[in-house]
Amino acid sequence: MRTFLQKRIKLQLLNSRLRMLGVVFVLIVGVFCTAIFSYFEQDHQERDIHNQLEQTIRLQQQYIDKWMSERMSEISMIASLSAVKNWELSEIGAILTLSQSKHVEFKAMGLIDHEGYSALLKSELNVKDRPYFIAAQQGQESISDVIVSRKDGKRIIVFAAPVRDANQQFIGVVAGTVDLTTIEHLMKQFVYGKSGQTYLVDSDDDQLITGAGAGTVEFDSKAIDSAIIDRAKTNSKSKSAYTNYRGETVYGAYTYANNGRWLVIGEAAKADVFASLYAELKYTSLFILLAMAAAVFIMFRTAKKITDPLNHLLTGVKQIKEGGYLYRIEPEVFRNTTLEFQQLCRLYNSMSDTILEQIGAISTERNFVNSIIETAASLVVVIDSDGHIIRFNHSCEQITGHVSEEVQGRSIFDLFVPIEEQSAVRVHFYNLINASGKTRHENHWRTRTGELRLIAWSNTILRGQQGERDSIISIGIDVTEQRAVEQAMIENEERIRLLVGSMDEVVSTFDRELKLTGIYGRSMDSIIHDPHAFYSGKTIHELLNADNAGLHEEAQRKALLERNTVLDWSISSPTGSTYHQTSYSPLLDNGGQVKGVVSVSREITQLKQAEEAFKVTQARLNNILESITDAFMALNNDWTFSYVNSEAERILGKNRESIMGNLLWDCFPKIIGTAIFGSYREAMDKQQPIFTEEYLPFMQAWYGVHIYPSKDGLSIYFQNVTQRKELEHAAKESESRLSTIIETVPNAIVVVDGSGQITMANQMAEDIFGLDKEAILSRTYADDAWFCSTIAEI
Secondary structure, X not given: XXXXXXXXXXXXXXXXXXXXXXXXXXXXXXXXXXXXXXHHHHHHHXXXXXXXXXXXXXXXHHHHHHHHHHHXXXXXXXXXXXXXXXXXXXXXXXXXXXXXXXXXXXXXXXXEEOOOOEOOOOOOOOOOOOHHHHHXXXXXOEEOOOEEOOOOOOEEEEEEEEEEOOOOOEEEEEEEEEEHHHHHHHHHOOOOOOXXXXXXXXXXXXXXXXXXXXOOOOOOXXXXXOHHHHHHHOOOOOOOOEEOOOOOEEEEEEEEEXXXXXXXXXXXXXXXXXXXXXXXXXXXHHHHHHHHHHHHHHHHHHOOOOOHHHHHHHHHHHHHHOOOOOOOOOHHHHOOOOHHHHHHHHHHHHHHHHHHHHHHHHHHHHHHHHHHHHHOOOEXXXXXXXXXXXXXXXXXXXXXXXXXXXXXXXXXXXXXXXXHHHHHHHHHHHHHHHHOOOEEXXXXXXXXXXXXXXXXXXXXXXXXXXXXXXXXXXXXXXXXXXXXXXXXXXXXXXXXXXXXXXXXXXXXXXEOOOOEEEEEOXXXXXXXXXXXXXXXXXXXXXXXXXXXXXXXXHHHHHHHOOOOEEEEEEEEEOOXXXXXXXXXXXXXXXXXXXXXXXXXXEEOHHHHOOOOOHHHHHHHHHHHHHHOOOEEEEEEOOOEXXXXXXXXXXXXXXXXXXXXXXXXXXXXXXXXXXXXXXXXXXXXXXXXXXXXXXXXXXXXXXXEEEEEEEOOEEEEXXXXXXXXXXXXXXXXXXXXXXXXXXXXXXXXXXXXXOOOEEEEEOHHHHHHHOOOXXXXXXXXXXXXXXXXXXXXXX
């Protein structure tokens, strides 16, 4: 009996010690976890609130600066208008009214004369002593500090731009005022959460300007005392909490806006920042207490039987450590153990199954990524920090002719980059390593055959588990052919320019004001080294005598009305007269609108002398026609061929002997009913030159055709313009994309033609004006619908 009691007491003492040690251990772990969680979560909350505050005020600063720059640009644009410089008050009033209706941010917009009084309204208020007026007198644009309006006593900001006349003399100021509520609305767009507050402070005198966010009330213009202002003055980066001007303990961040004149401050109450942390700590503590209780309970139960199940568990753990995931604890092993060990053994088996599944999933994902890399059309190469190749996909193999196995571990610079580019590529590579960002660049790769391929690369740093720089992945696109096509387009444009410049005819272009914008032709180049620079900007009256100038101006104005005209005119001189013929046609933009006039002029003195020397002239003409690069053919009045040059023979696919003297439709039956045949008839009937561009199915190409009628028939020049048509088609597609962008931008856009008629308005314009597109397009820019009844006074 005594021995039994001693064993019983020893057993109880052992259980007590195990339980005590278990409780102490669980308590230590619980307290330690709670302390660690609290420390790191508090640090996380502090860093998070600072990051969010800095992002918030940075967005506000960028938005405020952009907004103020745009408003200043609008005022400057108005001040630069010719009507404003000419001091046309009625026109200026209409401009300011329209501008204010479109830019509702302005409380008022007005014009101030050189003495400081309103030029549009009768008022005794004078702003001559205002800093913005003084700055304008000195020729400077300015944005004022926050000032008090002399009209209604409200605090405002003034955007001012000087107005100068044609002699650059100061004559007044265009000014726009913005209420501080507008700035407040801007700030409300970027506020930290529900508890944050942002406000503006004048950096010179610490005056509170305005603000937004939780607890925001009407701001008074007063100097405030806060630790964040002291930090800003000393450029301190401290992130500790402080007491703000309202006596609250807060976290804050600051930045400067308006060229350093305003201090943007963002704050969040410390209590609000840590409110979620305190809630998390309560739930975490409760969870830890529950976990501790469960752990103590499990330890009490597992203290009884730990040998056999523990050995099997240890065996399984060793298998997992060594990479074996197939070991399982059989049910017979833990059937007679405690429930906790049964659960633990089943958990181990389940964990092993889960690990095995995850290993399989990871393997499947790795295979999927590998298949994407290997099947991608782009070049994918992975290199280490020394430039040695780690990964080389199938597209790389196809481009270079090298297989992955033979390039593994070799330097990408020595293997593929041409010697002349290696230095620049290495510099770019090491800059990428040091910058730790994403970069783009282009360089050549040399293939196995020695061919150079131009590759456009996008490079990204890959990091390891600890965040260290592990390798670089570069994704490339072969742009060799693309760059070649771009160069070909440039060369084609140059060939077209040289072709026009080599013509005997003088080709001239005029804008809608009938000022010369370009002059081309071999004859001009032989007279003047740079005829374009010499004649540019001049009108026909500055180039010709009064009689000829009047005829030409009339023809030019007909061309602006989309009416083609051909003039025969002459120039008399002491040595004789020279005769010329000029055709005028409208110059259209891509939208089919007339943007100017194009003329083609040629001297026809020899034609006038043809009656005396027809045979000599005809032979010379034939030589000229055979030497020009354009295809040329001549038709008699009865539609029979009278001449075709060698280029026309080549394009038409028939020699001249087979078509000379034959009817046009007998030689080319498919031309009947085409648009080009209609142009031939129109030129013949109206006896006017015609230029047209048509697609000729039987030639399978686009041709630009100049048709010149005469009393004997038609002279026709035609040129293959298929390539230019394709480029124009690409330009129209680009214009379509631009139109889509215009329709989706968040600003109203209205386009007005030279007559004042509105020709285009986007969706935002419809929303702002409250009219549909048809209603807007039916009005002019001077329509009464756009004008406000009064112009606010500054």
